[in-house]
Amino acid sequence: MGAALRAPYLRCNAGVVAVKQPRRRLHGMDETAALPAIDTHCPYCSLQCGMGLRPVTGAVPVEVVERPGFPVNLGALCGKGASAAAVLAPGARLTTPLMRPHRGAPLAPVGWEAALDRIAVELSRTAERHGRDAVGVFGGGGLTNEKAYLLGKFARVVLRTSAIDYNGRFCMSSAAAAHSRAFGLDRGMPFPLEDIPRTGCVILVGGNPAETMPPFVRYLRELRENGGTLVVVDPRRTRTAELADLHLAPRPGTDLALALGLLHLVVAEGRTDEEFIAERTTGWPEARAAAMAHWPELVESITGVPVPGLRETVRLFCDAPASMVLTARGPEQQAKGTDTVSAWINLCLATGRAGRPYSGYGCLTGQGNGQGGREHGQKADQLPGYRRIDDPAARRHVAAVWGVDPQSLPGPGRSAYELLESLGREVRALLLCGSNPVVSAPRAGHVAERFAALDFLAVSDVVLSETAATADVVLPVTQWAEETGTMTSLEGRVILRRRAVAPPPGVRSDLEVLHALAARLGHGEGFPVEPEKAFDELRRASAGGPADYAGISYERIAAEDGVFWPCPSAGHPGTPRLFLDRFATPDGRARFVPVQHRPAAEEPDREYPLRLTTGRVLSQYQSGAQTRRVDALNSAAPGPYVELHPRLAERLGVAEGAEVAVVSRRGRAVAPARVTDAIRPDTVFMPFHWAGAGRANTVTNPALDPVSRMPEFKVCAVRLEPVVRAPAP
Ligand SMILES: Nc1nc2c(c(=O)[nH]1)N[C@H]1C(S)=C(S)[C@@H](COP(=O)(O)OP(=O)(O)OC[C@H]3O[C@@H](n4cnc5c(=O)[nH]c(N)nc54)[C@H](O)[C@@H]3O)O[C@H]1N2
Ligand SMILES: Nc1nc2c(c(=O)[nH]1)N[C@H]1C(S)=C(S)[C@@H](COP(=O)(O)OP(=O)(O)OC[C@H]3O[C@@H](n4cnc5c(=O)[nH]c(N)nc54)[C@H](O)[C@@H]3O)O[C@H]1N2
Ligand code: SF4
Numbered sequence: 232m233g234a235a236l237r238a239p240y241l242r243c244n245a246g247v248v249a250v251k252q253p254r255r256r257l258h259g260m261d262e263t264a265a266l267p268a269i270d271t272h273c274p275y276c277s278l279q280c281g282m283g284l285r286p287v288t289g290a291v292p293v294e295v296v297e298r299p300g301f302p303v304n305l306g307a308l309c310g311k312g313a314s315a316a317a318v319l320a321p322g323a324r325l326t327t328p329l330m331r332p333h334r335g336a337p338l339a340p341v342g343w344e345a346a347l348d349r350i351a352v353e354l355s356r357t358a359e360r361h362g363r364d365a366v367g368v369f370g371g372g373g374l375t376n377e378k379a380y381l382l383g384k385f386a387r388v389v390l391r392t393s394a395i396d397y398n399g400r401f402c403m404s405s406a407a408a409a410h411s412r413a414f415g416l417d418r419g420m421p422f423p424l425e426d427i428p429r430t431g432c433v434i435l436v437g438g439n440p441a442e443t444m445p446p447f448v449r450y451l452r453e454l455r456e457n458g459g460t461l462v463v464v465d466p467r468r469t470r471t472a473e474l475a476d477l478h479l480a481p482r483p484g485t486d487l488a489l490a491l492g493l494l495h496l497v498v499a500e501g502r503t504d505e506e507f508i509a510e511r512t513t514g515w516p517e518a519r520a521a522a523m524a525h526w527p528e529l530v531e532s533i534t535g536v537p538v539p540g541l542r543e544t545v546r547l548f549c550d551a552p553a554s555m556v557l558t559a560r561g562p563e564q565q566a567k568g569t570d571t572v573s574a575w576i577n578l579c580l581a582t583g584r585a586g587r588p589y590s591g592y593g594c595l596t597g598q599g600n601g602q603g604g605r606e607h608g609q610k611a612d613q614l615p616g617y618r619r620i621d622d623p624a625a626r627r628h629v630a631a632v633w634g635v636d637p638q639s640l641p642g643p644g645r646s647a648y649e650l651l652e653s654l655g656r657e658v659r660a661l662l663l664c665g666s667n668p669v670v671s672a673p674r675a676g677h678v679a680e681r682f683a684a685l686d687f688l689a690v691s692d693v694v695l696s697e698t699a700a701t702a703d704v705v706l707p708v709t710q711w712a713e714e715t716g717t718m719t720s721l722e723g724r725v726i727l728r729r730r731a732v733a734p735p736p737g738v739r740s741d742l743e744v745l746h747a748l749a750a751r752l753g754h755g756e757g758f759p760v761e762p763e764k765a766f767d768e769l770r771r772a773s774a775g776g777p778a779d780y781a782g783i784s785y786e787r788i789a790a791e792d793g794v795f796w797p798c799p800s801a802g803h804p805g806t807p808r809l810f811l812d813r814f815a816t817p818d819g820r821a822r823f824v825p826v827q828h829r830p831a832a833e834e835p836d837r838e839y840p841l842r843l844t845t846g847r848v849l850s851q852y853q854s855g856a857q858t859r860r861v862d863a864l865n866s867a868a869p870g871p872y873v874e875l876h877p878r879l880a881e882r883l884g885v886a887e888g889a890e891v892a893v894v895s896r897r898g899r900a901v902a903p904a905r906v907t908d909a910i911r912p913d914t915v916f917m918p919f920h921w922a923g924a925g926r927a928n929t930v931t932n933p934a935l936d937p938v939s940r941m942p943e944f945k946v947c948a949v950r951l952e953p954v955v956r957a958p959a960p
């Protein structure tokens with residue numbers, strides 16, 4: 232494996248960037264055909280593609296139509312976005328609260344008042360018995376800014392618990408930590424997507440946007456049409472790798488060594504930008520020394536990427552007048568993810584590829600509001616506006632907006648996995664909103680046990696997810712098309728989702744839930760149910776913070792196709808491009824961080840000789856809670872599988888389609904084999920979208936990054952065992 236030079240440029244439209252539907256139906260068959268479409272955005276990933284929703288009659292109350300005017304996707308959608316309306320049908324989702332009268336009893340329909348009363352009573356009782364930190368909150372990066380903001384406020388002001396975190400910790404937290412370390416500010420992409428085709432070379436590390444963000448592929452295609460080059464770093468020859476000029480296929484978990492090896496070559500070949508280093512950075516001597524310990528042959532032996540591939544990458548990156556590094560979950564979801572991203576940032580800084588037009592480092596954030604969700608206070612260590620909860624000035628500012636004493640605000644709490652680990656021990660009652668950890672958390676079998684050990688679990692969701700199914704109370708909430716709210720896309724663009732249709736009877740919004748619970752817990756004020764009111768308060772809470780939304784309003788977003796933060800005042804134009812004059816550090820200089828390669832938390836050995844990595848497929852989203860309820864997506868991606876190389880399959884006697892068990896120190900997952908030479912022979916891959924026997928996270932390693940507390944989803948040691956079915960009796 233290793234460098235496959237000049238792969239042909241294949242497949243960009245067919246099957247990848249998919250489904251365009253006309254703005255207006257040509258043959259409107261029902262009486263609502265004349266209704267105008269409402270402009271909004273997709274409920275799923277961080278690209279937040281623009282789409283139109285047109286009310287129709289039938290079980291599915293709207294149809295998705297093209298919104299060609301939104302600049303990011305120009306009308307293109309992937310199959311998930313195009314089929315998103317299916318989950319609005321009453322048959323696909325929850326329409327009534329459910330409650331378990333006592334442990335062991337089945338969930339049964341119940342009225343809203345009884346459900347809310349029960350939650351309020353259980354949360355207060357737990358706090359009285361075990362202390363306020365025994366009540367926890369777990370949020371999600373798919374929630375709107377308004378929801379994330381009020382969820383954090385609910386935890387800090389009503390519950391006064393430090394025990395709050397969210398699934399974004401599993402997503403881009405390593406990139407966020409590295410960003411803050413180097414640049415003093417974390418906005419995933421410091422430049423708009425439209426800059427990508429204008430750079431000369433992109434190194435895309437561990438991202439597969441041809442499956443995870445199909446309309447994004449347009450930017451890579453345009454880059455190459457403009458004469459730029461694309462290098463993809465992925466242990467698998469993915470659909471995205473097939474678009475590249477150069478594909479490097481390292482062993483999972485070795486990206487840190489790879490980036491250091493490239494930096495070594497940059498120095499050895501005299502390709503550093505000394506003027507940029509001197510004027511705009513600090514810490515180069517230490518970072519340089521660390522890189523010099525990673526000579527190319529050593530890096531080849533660690534990563535499996537041949538030296539010529541390393542040299543070619545340096546040539547493409549440095550020959551171009553401007554270049555970019557983009558990372559996604561591949562290098563980030565590692566127990567050294569933060570240092571790994573720092574190593575890639577160091578490469579950009581040493582070559583003067585940051586803080587300049589059409590150059591820089593960016594992270595492809597994942598969830599719909601993966602960016603905004605990490606800014607407004609559902610994170611354990613954070614207050615709104617991307618403020619630190621341990622900063623006295625930040626506490627004073629936010630406490631003043633909330634009308635509380637700064638002393639009353641709790642301090643930092645545990646990270647997501649540590650919070651899940653503490654369930655039934657330190658944390659005895661949990662309110663979960665917008666995540667399905669029983670499928671998506673690492674070492675998920677153990678996490679499921681922790682959920683079962685809780686005294687009380689309340690879940691608000693749109694569907695009965697695997698985690699909701701274990702709750703004591705389940706609240707059915709409104710979905711994207713049924714409510715208004717803002718999201719912040721992977722570019723840092725704050726966009727507006729608009730209500731297009733009324734929810735079915737019996738369903739309430741997350742804001743109504745928080746309002747009702749706060750009122751029962753003695754806070755009749757401060758939890759608005761109108762999204763715009765919540766946003767206006769968020770603007771004040773964020774004012775003066777790193778992620779400053781003060782100048783952004785619903786009207787402006789609508790008029791301007793979104794506004795890029797920071798935007799400190801109504802007259803400010805917003806900031807599509809950051810760092811062009813100075814970085815957001817106190818001295819305005821970017822900081823090199825000296826980092827060293829180290830092995831994965833769990834390396835292969837005799838008992839577990841292979842590396843497992845995990846990720847996504849085009850037609851399922853995350854834990855699958857939503858997309859597994861859509862027929863069109865299920866027929867395209869019906870279930871889990873284990874991807875393995877033909878040589879490995881032959882050695883183990885595994886045939887295509889045969890059941891195979893992936894066994895680690897945490898447990899075993901069973902799924903059919905998919906044999907392909909697109910993967911390294913020493914590595915196997917599983918998508919993580921399914922529950923049950925094929926749940927990839929039964930096997931994954933919860934080793935955490937020391938800085939970001941990101942679990943090591945992308946590498947653990949496993950063995951494969953052919954599954955021999957007993958003959959039918
Ligand atoms: N269809 C679909 N789209 C999605 C999502 C979804 O669930 N389904 N989820 C959204 C979310 S929340 C996110 S975070 C994004 C994620 O978007 P991506 O990061 O593109 O998705 P992944 O499949 O997790 O990982 C990307 C690639 O990393 C590779 N990889 C694995 N291990 C390593 C490694 O050690 N090093 C390197 N360099 N690469 C490695 C995998 O082979 C995979 O091709 O997608 C978003 N979009
Ligand atoms: N092995 C492995 N595991 C992984 C990853 C990996 O690459 N490999 N990736 C990780 C990453 S990057 C992520 S982001 C996580 C995601 O994993 P999860 O946190 O499980 O993400 P989702 O499946 O999107 O869960 C969101 C839940 O919230 C519900 N929901 C949607 N909108 C709303 C709303 O507005 N309000 C409420 N109350 N509920 C709502 C959905 O129906 C769904 O049940 O998985 C992580 N797990
Ligand atoms: S790429 Fe992401 S935002 Fe766009 S349609 Fe697909 S899931 Fe939705």
Ligand SMILES: [Mo]
Nearest residue numbers: 401402597598
């Ligand atoms: Mo994610």
